[in-house]
Amino acid sequence: MQAQSEEMKLTVQQRLTRQKEAVACRMKKLDAKQNEIKKKYSAIQENIERKYEEMRRVLEEDCRITLSLLEMEEKATVQALDDFTERNCAVLSEIEFRLSEGLMDSDIQSGDLVPELEDRVEDLLKVTDPGLVRLDEVKAEQILDRTNNLLLFIRSQTPIVKRLLKSCLAEVTLDPTTAHPKLIISPTQNSATFTSVWQEVPDYEGRFDTTLNVLSLQSWDTGRHYWELDVKGKVYWELGLTYPSIPRKGRQEDCWLGRRDESWCVEFFDGDYTAWHGGKAHPLPVCTQFNRIGVFCSFPAGLVMFFGEDSMTPLFAFCTGTFTDRLHLALCPGHDLQGSNSQPIKICNTSHAKS
Known part of the structure; x- marks a missing residue:
């Protein structure tokens, strides 16, 4: 009877040991699965962050190039206006000098000075007309339109989580x-x-x-x-x-x-x-x-x-x-x-x- 009891006890111990091993094995697999999921999500998160960083760099570079083009055109038009201003200043200084120094009798008798100066001033006003210097408004509008379209597209795609x-x-x-x-x-x-x-x-x-x-x-x-x-x-x-x-x-x-x-x-x-x-x-x-x-x-x-x-x-x-x-x-x-x-x-x- 005692031997039978010992045998049953041993059988129960063996079954419990197998169950313990099964549970321990399951816990080991669960832990491995948890680590696997953490690694996958960490890799996905890093990849997403890199994509957003890349998008930021692409947009910043495109903005830099676009603004550089506009800046160069602005400098060119401002320089043209500066040249016009310098030419007008030169003629204006000459007129003011002659007024301050007084006119010679010979200048008055010949009558050549005023018509000659009037012709120069007339030509000057024609070639330095501010209306001759203009921004490329068509190009500027195209840039603005495309920038706005890009913004609208980005907004239509974000937040990404909303689309998901x-x-x-x-x-x-x-x-x-x-x-x-x-x-x-x-x-x-x-x-x-x-x-x-x-x-x-x-x-x-x-x-x-x-x-x-x-x-x-x-x-x-x-x-x-x-x-x-x-x-x-x-x-x-x-x-x-x-x-x-x-x-x-x-x-x-x-x-x-x-x-x-x-x-x-x-x-x-x-x-x-x-x-x-x-x-x-x-x-x-x-x-x-x-x-x-x-x-x-x-x-x-x-x-x-x-x-x-x-x-x-x-x-x-x-x-x-x-x-x-x-x-x-x-x-x-x-x-x-x-x-x-x-x-x-x-x-x-x-x-x-x-x-």
């Missing part, structure tokens, strides 16, 4: 069955507006009844996704992402976005931005009141990120590691605050919003 995120735009609509009874969901299901009237709607299990939230009809568990929401004219709102497990009823604090571990949000109230997750507040040092907010999530990276879409200003990023469930877009338009917050929140990237 636009490629991740995900079609999304709101789910009216989750909306608080004081929210009006538009017929196209792309906007939510507060109403002071408690609407007669079915009391679905998934409907919020203590806080003014509504979730998206769609949810996601893979890939990278981006949404833009119009918050123009509002002084209070909450936007974010949540697992389906967010409480819909009960204590208000449990149902608010970002107050527990199953949701992430950015809140705007009276000019101040705050990021929320797990009940922890992150006040944001942002003063601009944006008209549009971008929301991005990446399942491969476990990332939730918010942007001021007007200028693609990063507001806050949550690095969660991994998501454990599907994600819904979530929003709260807030009370109307005596009319100051009556505007809806509108999804901008649905087919209805684009039309």
Whole structure:
């Protein structure tokens, strides 16, 4: 009996040893993968920085060459005007000298002096006409036009992150069955507006009844996704992402976005931005009141990120590691605050919003 017990003990020890080795091997591979990813991102970052530095050098060199050309033309025209001025000064000095010295009787009797000088002055005024010296305005306008076109092109391509995120735009609509009874969901299901009237709607299990939230009809568990929401004219709102497990009823604090571990949000109230997750507040040092907010999530990276879409200003990023469930877009338009917050929140990237 004792021998059998020892044998079982040995078997258990061997199994635990194999499991230990398997976990240790996995940890080693995870560490190697982490180092590999860090090296790749570091190389990508350095490459991007070099490209931007190269673009800066190219633009600076082109600016130097363009300004040098304009500077040389300016010097040439100024020199021509200086020559005209010198020739006029010489004749003017001669006239002033003769006036100061007085005219000889012989000069007056001959009558040759004044006509001769008049002819010289007439010729001088013709050949030193300021209108004869002009900038090459056609060339200058062409340079200015091309410079402006280059600027417009660069602006159309930047911010690069905006073009990148636009490629991740995900079609999304709101789910009216989750909306608080004081929210009006538009017929196209792309906007939510507060109403002071408690609407007669079915009391679905998934409907919020203590806080003014509504979730998206769609949810996601893979890939990278981006949404833009119009918050123009509002002084209070909450936007974010949540697992389906967010409480819909009960204590208000449990149902608010970002107050527990199953949701992430950015809140705007009276000019101040705050990021929320797990009940922890992150006040944001942002003063601009944006008209549009971008929301991005990446399942491969476990990332939730918010942007001021007007200028693609990063507001806050949550690095969660991994998501454990599907994600819904979530929003709260807030009370109307005596009319100051009556505007809806509108999804901008649905087919209805684009039309």
